[in-house]
Amino acid sequence: MAASRVEGPLMIVAGPGSGKTRTLTTRIAHLVAECGILPSQCLAITFTRRAAAEMRERLDQLFPVGTDEVSVHTFHSLGLAILREHAEAAGLRAGFRIASESDRLALVEAELEVPPHKAESLIDAISVAKRTATEASPELAEALAMYKQAMTARNWVDFDDLIGLTVQLLTAEPAITTLYRARFRFISVDEFQDVDEQQYRLLSLLAPPGSNICVIGDPDQAIYGFRGADASSFERFRADHPNAKLVRLDRNYRSSGTIVTAAAQVIEPAQSSERVAEYVRDMAERITVHAAPSEVAEAEFVIATIEELIGGHTFFSIDSGRANGGEVNLSFADFAVLYRTRAQADALTEAFARSGVPFKKHEQAPLAEDPALRAVLAELATVESGTTGQPLASALSVATTRARANRDFSPRQIDAAAQRLGALAAASRFDRTRFFDAVAVTSEADFFDPRADRVSLLTMHAAKGLEFPVVFIVGLEDGVMPLYWDHPNPSELEEERRLFYVGMTRAKDRLIMVRALKRLWRGKLRQLPASPFLGDIEAELVKQQMRDLPRKAAADHQLNLF
Secondary structure, eight states: OOGGGGOSOEEEEEOTTSOHHHHHHHHHHHHHHHHOOOGGGEEEEESOHHHHHHHHHHHHHHOOTTGGGSEEEEHHHHHHHHHHHTTTTTTOOTTOEEOOHHHHHHHHHHHHTOOHHHHHHHHHHHHHHHHHTOOOOHHHHHHHHHHHHHHHHHTEEOTTHHHHHHHHHHHHOHHHHHHHHHHOSEEEESSGGGOBHHHHHHHHHHSOTTSEEEEEEOGGGOOOGGGTBOTTHHHHHHHHOTTOEEEEEOEESSSOHHHHHHHHHHHGGGOSSOOOOEESSOOOSOEEEEEEEEHHHHHHHHHHHHHHHHTOSSHHHHHTTSOSSOOTTOOGGGEEEEESSGGGHHHHHHHHHHHTOOEEEEOOSBGGGOHHHHHHHHHHHHHHHTOSSOOHHHHHHHHHHHHHTOTTSOHHHHHHHHHHHHHHHHHTTTOHHHHHHHHHHOBGGGGOOTTSOSEEEEETTTTTTOOEEEEEEOOOBTBBTTBOSSSOOHHHHHHHHHHHHHHHTTEEEEEEEEEEEEEEETTEEEOOOBOGGGGGSOGGGEEEOOOOOSSGGGGSOOOOOO
8 A cells, every 4th residue: 555545634533442552553553564654754652651561562563573663652751752852952951850749849848938738739730730831820920930940950850841841842943843743754642532732732743734643542531631631632633634534443342241331321421422332242240339338348348249259368268258169260460449539548458458368559650759669769879979880780789789778668668669670771771861761751550560460459540541350449429439529510520420431441341339328538427429420320230239248347237329
């Protein structure tokens, strides 16, 4: 096929479980293998390092020869690469560093002379202002000016600058923009529904109307409005690229027909387009709903159900009646427990720790904020300052040994941190600049390992892009899911609905939804009604789970969920 036949913009609207990453990488492989496009002319952009790694792995499988010439980036790693290449033109000095969240908070506290809680709120406001490119209030504008001045003095940039400064550079320097347009003739963007204003501007600079840009995503999974993402990005793309070809991928290959149907009923009131959810798998196990007496009982119910499904992992589980055989081929890695806020994780982690069921709490927090990892990095800085030309791998080894002597952390914590740093060093080919850049732009969630045999505890935001045979969604009370303070804002309520939709569609085989009749919430013991989203699911798809737990919670009366 001639290259001219693939030119022009393409918009793919793809539902959950439709194989977005597979579709995108297959398109790139098609361009190279069948259309004669050079791999070096292809750029793929996504949002997380984990997704970028998955893209790279799929490309390696599709055409192993020359695949490393395809540029695969997150938005932030792309911005960073451009700024490293043109630092002076961007107004940066050589060797600029990406400031961590801790660095930024300390800077704001010192320069603006504000307490920690005020510094945190200012940092959040500054980030939103940068991502949305909106005019700041006089107070925020003054704080932002002082913040920028202090960052420049230290030769620091923050995470948002990786996009914002790149947009400024390409806008001010047409010759550099022309350079990148010539380099990346075919651009593919995953999870397009999550782009914010600055990311959209960056794409527009690299791929003006008529360019060979393919965007793929799902407007019904737009869940980052609080970060400045624009849920109407597809409508905007259509307006900017009126000749864009539209392709819909509505068939869900991941979840059972029951889960797909229920999720479609939940999202229907907010659906951005007329779409019919199609499922490939049969209607199967109905969705379980359960009302627990408290958040403690909620956690106990989750653990008891896991042990029952898996067959019990200890003799105590079997003797106590909490497990009776289980299902074939289920392991702890097949289970995920999703919640709306981090505060909900406390009761869950305490219950899992007591039970002995292996688990891991995953977060989207920056990797560099992990205390044990920071301890290794601090030792690494000491090692680096006292040596000349020592290989990075050797320096990391010495730093890890020194950090183990720090009794603030267990050897296991230090070793886990060192393992992650070692993986980033290897991925950076032991180049120091690339290594420290990678540490700065990596999140804890990027190290999610589906092979680890433990139950995953995640926020619904952190679960995006993942899938599990069995998913629990807990905290399904009005005010918790959807989350709001006094009265829900309509636009925020719609985003909460989309978030619940994302959570539901993480499940492949079983979906179990739980709420607490009473919960310690925002400093008080509260009785909250069931989430209104549950009422959107027809009764035929749901079964009420009536169970007596083997512990103290067994004495509590099981009430109807609705």
